[in-house]
Amino acid sequence: GAVVSQHPSRVICKSGTSVKIECRSLDFQATTMFWYRQFPKQSLMLMATSNEGSKATYEQGVEKDKFLINHASLTLSTLTVTSAHPEDSSFYICSAQTSGGADEQFFGPGTRLTVL
Amino acid sequence: AQSVTQPDIHITVSEGASLELRCNYSYGATPYLFWYVQSPGQGLQLLLKYFSGDTLVQGIKGFEAEFKRSQSSFNLRKPSVHWSDAAEYFCAVGAGGDYKLSFGAGTTVTVRA
Numbered sequence: 509g510a511v512v513s514q515h516p517s518r519v520i521c522k523s524g525t526s527v528k529i530e531c532r533s534l535d536f537q538a539t540t541m542f543w544y545r546q547f548p549k550q551s552l553m554l555m556a557t558s559n560e561g562s563k564a565t566y567e568q569g570v571e572k573d574k575f576l577i578n579h580a581s582l583t584l585s586t587l588t589v590t591s592a593h594p595e596d597s598s599f600y601i602c603s604a605q606t607s608g609g610a611d612e613q614f615f616g617p618g619t620r621l622t623v624l
Numbered sequence: 625a626q627s628v629t630q631p632d633i634h635i636t637v638s639e640g641a642s643l644e645l646r647c648n649y650s651y652g653a654t655p656y657l658f659w660y661v662q663s664p665g666q667g668l669q670l671l672l673k674y675f676s677g678d679t680l681v682q683g684i685k686g687f688e689a690e691f692k693r694s695q696s697s698f699n700l701r702k703p704s705v706h707w708s709d710a711a712e713y714f715c716a717v718g719a720g721g722d723y724k725l726s727f728g729a730g731t732t733v734t735v736r737a
Contacts, residue, residue, distance in 0.1 A: 512667065542724070551714065551727040552668075601667065605723060613723065615660075615667040 510536050512604045514616035521592055522624055529587045529619045531602030537582035538604035542613070543575075546599040558585045592623040626651040626717045630728035637705050638736050645700040645731050647689075647715030656718035657698040658725065659689055663711045671713075674698060685709070710735040 511534040521527050531541055540559050544552040556577050558564040564577035574596075576588040585604075589596055601618040629648045637643050649655055656675050660668040672683025679691040689700045698715060715728040 540723070549730075549732075551729045554724060554726075557724065603668075613725070615669075617665065617667040 510604075510606070510614040512538075512602065512614045512616040514600075514602055514619050516619060517617065518620045518622075520622045520624065523593050524591055526588055526590045527592055527621060529589075529600055529602075529621075531585045531587070531604065531616055533583045533604040533614070536604075536606055536614075538585075538606060539582065540605040541579055541585040542603045542605070543577060543585075543587050544601045544603070546601060546618070548599075552601060555587075589621065592621070594623045597621055597623045626655060626719045626726050628715050628717050628726055628728035630713075630715055630731050632731045633729070634732045634734070636734045636736060639707050640704050643700075643702045643705045643709070643733065645713050645715075645733070647698045647700065647728060648696050649698060649715075649717045650696065651717055651719050653719065654693075656723075657689075657691060658716040658718065659683065659687070659698070659700045660714045660716060660727075661685075661711045662714065662730075668714065671700070705733075705735055707735045707737070709733060 513532045515530045543555045546552045555570045556564045556566045558577050558579040560579045560582050566572045579585040599618050603613045603615045605613045627650045658673045659671040662668050671687045672681045674681045674691045681689050687702050712730050714730045716725045718725045
């Protein structure tokens with residue numbers, strides 16, 4: 509089946525540093541990838557939509573200069589949290605969508621970011 | 625814009641008992657509706673989806689859901705719960721050509737022996 513991986517699964521960093529999270533579709537090509545943020549005991553909030561070869565589309569209230577998204581290939585999207593602060597600590601989840609439509613969205617296992 | 629409400633934050637059910645999780649959506653047209661399950665440390669797994677057609681949808685792991693337009697609901701059911709069903713369950717609605725999903729707050733299911 510369609511598998512999406514994320515790396516790293518867990519990262520701890522100091523305040524002010526930047527952290528890169530990778531999202532890969534392992535056995536299919538993803539025309540679109542989505543990045544979500546999930547706070548403890550809360551729902552997933554869509555941060556941005558990433559299409560291969562074009563600029564990401566950010567949801568209202570998400571700082572595009574802070575959360576840099578790159579979708580350089582059909583199997584890889586990266587989220588870079590720049591100048592991370594403790595309030596950026598969260599669970600970040602990506603999903604990848606094939607060209608098949610709304611039902612073809614597969615989720616990665618998530619990355620736990622802790623900023624000290 | 626579409627939205628989803630899951631009224632129950634936490635449900636505890638005995639193993640072997642039936643389970644029903646509620647989901648209400650808000651959207652002007654016919655929505656795409658999904659139920660996902662999230663186990664600790666794992667990604668979301670699709671249980672079932674509704675796009676059109678038969679309003680009773682069968683999914684994996686013995687789950688089913690019924691779309692009721694008059695009630696704007698898409699409740700998830702399972703006749704007999706197993707201990708492995710303990711997890712977080714999310715209802716989601718998608719709409720429009722961009723296939724963005726809006727998620728409910730989730731329902732935590734605890735299964736007691």
